[in-house]
Amino acid sequence: MRIGIDLGGTKIEAVALDGSAELSRVRIETPHGDYGATLDAVVEMVRQLEAWCGGRGTVGVGIPGTVSSDSGLVKNANSVWLIGRPLKADLEQRLDREIRLANDANCFAISEATDGAGAGADVVFGAIVGTGTGAGIVVRGRLLTGPNGIAGEWGHNSMPWPEDEEHPGPPCYCGRQGCIETFLSGPGLQADYHRRAGRSLSPPAILEAAEAGERDASEALDRYEGRMARSLASIINVLDPDVIVLGGGLSNIARLYTNVPVRWGRHVFAAAEGREPVRTTLVPARHGDASGVRGAAGLWPD
Numbered sequence: 001m002r003i004g005i006d007l008g009g010t011k012i013e014a015v016a017l018d019g020s021a022e023l024s025r026v027r028i029e030t031p032h033g034d035y036g037a038t039l040d041a042v043v044e045m046v047r048q049l050e051a052w053c054g055g056r057g058t059v060g061v062g063i064p065g066t067v068s069s070d071s072g073l074v075k076n077a078n079s080v081w082l083i084g085r086p087l088k089a090d091l092e093q094r095l096d097r098e099i100r101l102a103n104d105a106n107c108f109a110i111s112e113a114t115d116g117a118g119a120g121a122d123v124v125f126g127a128i129v130g131t132g133t134g135a136g137i138v139v140r141g142r143l144l145t146g147p148n149g150i151a152g153e154w155g156h157n158s159m160p161w162p163e164d165e166e167h168p169g170p171p172c173y174c175g176r177q178g179c180i181e182t183f184l185s186g187p188g189l190q191a192d193y194h195r196r197a198g199r200s201l202s203p204p205a206i207l208e209a210a211e212a213g214e215r216d217a218s219e220a221l222d223r224y225e226g227r228m229a230r231s232l233a234s235i236i237n238v239l240d241p242d243v244i245v246l247g248g249g250l251s252n253i254a255r256l257y258t259n260v261p262v263r264w265g266r267h268v269f270a271a272a273e274g275r276e277p278v279r280t281t282l283v284p285a286r287h288g289d290a291s292g293v294r295g296a297a298g299l300w301p302d
Contacts, residue, residue, distance in 0.1 A: 001057035003049055004297025005042055006104060009064055009079045009131035010249075012038075014045040015293045016053050019302055020115075024052045025293075035081045043094045059095060060299030062104035062292050063087065064132055066149040076150065078132035078181070080173055100299040103145075104128065105152055107295030108285070109136025110143050112245045114298070116286035121242035125235055126285075127154070128292075129228075130248030133181035133188075137239065155181035159227060160234040161267060166227075183227045186249055193220040207253055225259045232260065233267035236280050247285040247292065257282050 001023065006013045012030050016023040026045050031037035042061070050056055065077025067088060074082040091099045109118075109126030118124035118138070127135040133155030137144040144151045156179050159166050169178020170191060182188050186203050194200045197216035201209060209217035232244060246256065261282050265271040271278045285291045 001050075001053060001055050002297040002300050002302070003046055003057040003059045004107075004293040004295070004299075005045065005059065005061040006107070006293040006296055007038070007042065007061055007063050007079070007082075008104065008292075012041055012045065013289070013293045014042075014049055015290065015297060016049040016057060017294070017297045024049050025290075030079070032079075033081050035085055038079075038081070039087070039090055039094065042091060046095060056097075058100075058297075058300040059091070059097065060100045060102070060107075060296040061087075061091065062102055062107035062296040064104050064134065066103050067101055069149065076153070076156075076174075078173055102296070102299055103134065103136065103149070103152075104292050104296075105134035106136035106143055106145065107299070108247045108292040109138050109152070109245070109295070110298060111287060111291040111295035112247070112285055113138035113141065116291060117245045117283045118243045119286075123239065123241040123243075125152070125239060125241040125244045127232070127244060127246055128248040129184050129246060129250040130186055133184045133248075135235075137241075154231065154235055155179060155184070157231075157234070159183055160230045180227075180231045184224070184231060184250070189220065189224055189250065192223060193217065196220065203250055203253075221253075221255070225256060226263055228256065229260045229263035230267055232282070233264040236264065236268050236278065241280055244280060244282050245285050246282065247289075251284055257284065 002017045004015050013027045015025045064079050065074050068075050073084050074087050077083050088101050105128045112118045112126050113124040124138040135152035135154050137152045158178050170182040171177050172179040172182050189203050193206050206217045210221050265278050268278045
């Protein structure tokens with residue numbers, strides 16, 4: 001039995017797998033801002049799954065950050081209460097076994113590249129747009145991490161080709177301003193709508209309002225699509241992936257898959273030069289919200 005944990009900023013999800021068959025699943029809200037409670041929650045979820053399934057499993061955890069190879073402490077996490085914490089060591093001590101940790105976007109990307117929406121593609125860019133904005137890169141079945149452990153961290157580049165109103169941009173938890181994450185994450189979309197409309201709506205409510213004809217909501221989604229198109233165009237110009245797979249809560253906005261590729265052609269080099277169309281495709285995750293947790297379980301071989 002392999003247990004996967006997707007430790008997100010909004011929710012923690014856990015799944016127990018036997019091969020590719022799902023045995024059991026549990027989901028709870030993340031104890032926001034509380035490291036001790038987050039640790040307790042992960043440990044309890046593992047124990048619940050093992051009790052329900054009647055066995056002991058391997059444990060892989062996807063986190064919204066990465067682990068420093070020098071110190072063993074979490075770094076670069078948008079769940080800032082994890083930063084500087086020995087999460088791997090603490091979980092190993094509490095669960096009495098080796099734990100494998102990886103960036104949650106890397107877990108998502110390897111899942112989708114293996115048997116998901118990117119299966120069979122040479123180069124897959126798996127982008128998460130949810131509480132944060134991250135990505136993983138898989139080339140011919142191999143996950144790229146890089147010497148700094150930050151391959152795919154497109155969310156902490158500046159918004160490409162910024163418009164006047166986007167400069168210098170909203171502050172980001174990383175200490176900079178105008179990061180892609182401050183525009184394309186769920187909180188980023190919500191804040192953008194609030195700045196114009198003067199009231200706060202969740203991303204699903206913004207989509208619903210736009211479909212009902214509300215002008216502020218429609219304009220917020222239009223700005224969001226333009227920003228995603230520019231951001232992904234910069235990825236295509238550097239990486240030239242065969243497929244970009246979207247995951248996270250905002251990946252459920254169906255209009256993105258039609259509108260964004262139409263708009264990114266203005267910024268992709270070959271298309272902007274008028275020579276040929278952009279062949280990169282934009283698709284939703286085949287495994288949906290389950291992809292990250294499946295990838296975390298897959299940190300241990302079947």
